[in-house]
Amino acid sequence: MSVDGRAFTPATALRPGEQVQVDTTRLDVLALFDAGRLARPELTSAVDVAARAILAAVPCPSATKAVDAALLLAEMAVxxxxxxxxxxxxxxxxxxxxxxxxxxxxxxxxxxxxxFVLPETIVVNRGKVFVSVAFTAACEHLGISAQPAPPRAPTAKGIVERTFDTANALFRQHLPGWRLL
Structure with a gap:
């Protein structure tokens, strides 16, 4: 069941590129950026549902912009x-x-x-980056169908969400003072 009690259908795809889940998360690490600024970077990732492979990932030092999401599409296809x-x-x-x-x-x-895959369909959340003119135009230009996930339903993109959990755990294990509880 989803968080609000509604039943959900797990994502299925039979071949690579049929469905790709895309999302952005803030990583659980601090990074040192220009001018000595410490901040938590964001990571935007695309995960193929059929192969469970990370097709592309774009790190950003601050909030992800529409151009970063469009770059993610290019990274997947090249x-x-x-x-x-x-x-x-x-x-x-x-x-x-x-x-x-x-x-x-x-x-x-x-x-x-x-x-490298040019996806048929990508599932995105309804964040302003993924509904922007730049991102939707890039999808249209590449012939990709962008399917918005239902609102407040993180289980609709469960595969990419789990990938973020794993990436965060892999980063944290190398930090001084971190230990598995």
């Missing part, structure tokens, strides 16, 4: 080159059938094994 110091296991060529994508775009020949 293959990134493998860097020279990365281990060979991250080279996508041996693990994936890459002949056809490489024939379409030769930049994919050296791509890293980070998933």
């Amino acid at each position: 293959a990134h080159p493998a860097r020279p110091m990365w281990p060979d296991i991250l080279d996508h060529a041996p693990a994936l059938p890459h002949q056809r994508p490489t024939a379409l775009d030769e930049r994919l020949a050296g791509a890293a094994a980070r998933p």
Whole structure:
């Protein structure tokens, strides 16, 4: 059951890119920014429902803007080159059938094994960043359907919410004085 007692249906997707959940959270760590300012950064993430893979994440030193959310869409859809110091296991060529994508775009020949997907549907909350003209225009331009989650229903984006819980725990475990209770 959801927080207010209504039943909810878990998100399902059968193939990568069919549904992606996007959300923003403030991390439970303090970071040192320009001019010695301490603040809690925000992280906007996109998690594929079928693969449970983080497709992209954009950290922001302060409040996430619409342009940051649009950047997240671009990060999801673009293959990134493998860097020279990365281990060979991250080279996508041996693990994936890459002949056809490489024939379409030769930049994919050296791509890293980070998933890149142009989603069909993204589920977002009703925050001003995700209903902004810039973000909705970027979705329209890319042919992505932006589906707003029901109001006050965090279970509608449970997969990305759980990802944030995990990310926060992984950051906190490296902080001095933090311990598992």
